[in-house]
Amino acid sequence: MKKIKYLFLIIISFLILDSCQKVQQLSAVPHIEYTSFTIFDTTDILGNNSKGGRLKFHFEDGDGDLGLNAPTATGDQTDSTNLFFTLFRKEGGVMLPAPDNDPLKPSAYRIPYMERLGQNKIMKGTISVTFLYLFYSPGDTIRYDFYIKDRALNESNVASTSEIVLSENKTYK
Numbered sequence: 434m435k436k437i438k439y440l441f442l443i444i445i446s447f448l449i450l451d452s453c454q455k456v457q458q459l460s461a462v463p464h465i466e467y468t469s470f471t472i473f474d475t476t477d478i479l480g481n482n483s484k485g486g487r488l489k490f491h492f493e494d495g496d497g498d499l500g501l502n503a504p505t506a507t508g509d510q511t512d513s514t515n516l517f518f519t520l521f522r523k524e525g526g527v528m529l530p531a532p533d534n535d536p537l538k539p540s541a542y543r544i545p546y547m548e549r550l551g552q553n554k555i556m557k558g559t560i561s562v563t564f565l566y567l568f569y570s571p572g573d574t575i576r577y578d579f580y581i582k583d584r585a586l587n588e589s590n591v592a593s594t595s596e597i598v599l600s601e602n603k604t605y606k
Contacts, residue, residue: 461587463493463499465589467594468559469604470595472601481567485564485566486597488563488594494555496554516542516560518538518577518578522574536568566599574596
């Protein structure tokens, strides 16, 4: 009987020690990694044929302050954007930044408000952003550089997509 009590105590002690794992620490500055970009055929809201693109990227934020509240009715647009893009077009075999009036240049994007409750505030996940390309040429090859900003205004690293040929329906890794 005494052996069973000692065995029981050893098992309980092992379970308690095993459950006391160190809490993972991540930087308060967000980190992103490009995952993929998929080109596909779609239609716009008026029924016109167009191309769509879906960017997927992984994010990590150590203090969990990612995302913004929806804009208020008063028109306060302070920090209304937190996902930023730079468009590059391939010209003469070289990727060059596109001008501001380029029809493929993405508009402002907002990652919605996210919050983790509890002691561990670390956030990890995948974000997917969909683009609609109404005006493109069969030879258009583009690339995006992008980054995110958290509520403390910490900017992530800049990630880049691979080169994307808009006329080819496929997934670029």
